[in-house]
Structures are given as structure tokens and as C-alpha cells.
Amino acid sequence: MYKTIFVLALMLGGMQAALAMDIPDAQTPAAKLYAARCAACHALPHPKRLDWPAWRHMLHVMERRMQEHGMQMSDAEWRQIAAYLRRHAR
Numbered sequence: 747m748y749k750t751i752f753v754l755a756l757m758l759g760g761m762q763a764a765l766a767m768d769i770p771d772a773q774t775p776a777a778k779l780y781a782a783r784c785a786a787c788h789a790l791p792h793p794k795r796l797d798w799p800a801w802r803h804m805l806h807v808m809e810r811r812m813q814e815h816g817m818q819m820s821d822a823e824w825r826q827i828a829a830y831l832r833r834h835a836r
């Protein structure tokens with residue numbers, strides 16, 4: 747039983763590490779903020795998934811989704827995530 751939990755914990759830890767390392771500049775504050783805020787409801791989308799106009803649109807949709815769930819991000823956080831996505835967009 748304990749062994750199973752231990753193995754599960756290892757797997758989960760590994761998955762999170764893999765997710766975090768899979769994005770560009772993963773060790774920068776902007777990438778960490780992106781990973782922390784944008785994987786709460788779904789898997790973290792890779793920045794190359796969309797081009798910048800599509801990201802800009804998507805960020806507005808996501809702002810609404812977060813408000814619906816009582817989540818808040820400051821303007822500075824939105825700006826940092828937007829700049830990160832713009833830099834690494836398709």
C-alpha cells in the first residue's frame with residue numbers, strides 16, 4: 747500500500763516536472779507564472795500552439811473563465827503572461 751502511494755507520488759512529481767520543462771525558458775519567472783496560472787483547469791498549453799493574435803483573443807476568453815471561477819490575476823501578471831506568450835507564439 748505505502749509502496750503504491752510512493753510510486754504514484756513519484757509519477758505525479760515526474761509529470762509536473764515534465765510539464766514545466768516542456769515550455770520555452772522554463773526557468774524564467776514569466777514561464778513559471780504561466781505554468782502556475784494556466785494549468786489550473788486544463789493541461790498547460792504549449793506557447794507554440796497558437797500565433798499571437800489567437801493568443802491575445804484566448805487570453806480574453808480565459809480572463810472570463812477565471813472570473814467565472816472567482817480567480818483573479820493582477821494586470822501585471824496578465825502583462826507578464828501575455829509578453830511571454832507573444833515572445834514564444836507560433
Ligand code: HEC
Pocket residue numbers: 783784785786787788791795804805807808811812815817827
Ligand atoms: C478557470 C479555469 C481556467 C483557467 C485558470 C485557464 N483556463 Fe484555459 N480554458 C478553460 C476552459 C473551460 C476552456 C475550454 C474553452 C472555453 O471554455 O472557452 C479553456 C481552453 C483554453 C484553450 C484552448 C484549448 C485548446 O486545446 O486549444 C487555451 C489555449 C487556453 N485555455 C489557454 C489558457 C491560458 C493561457 C490560461 C492562463 C492565462 C488559461 N487557459 C487558464 C478554463 C481555464
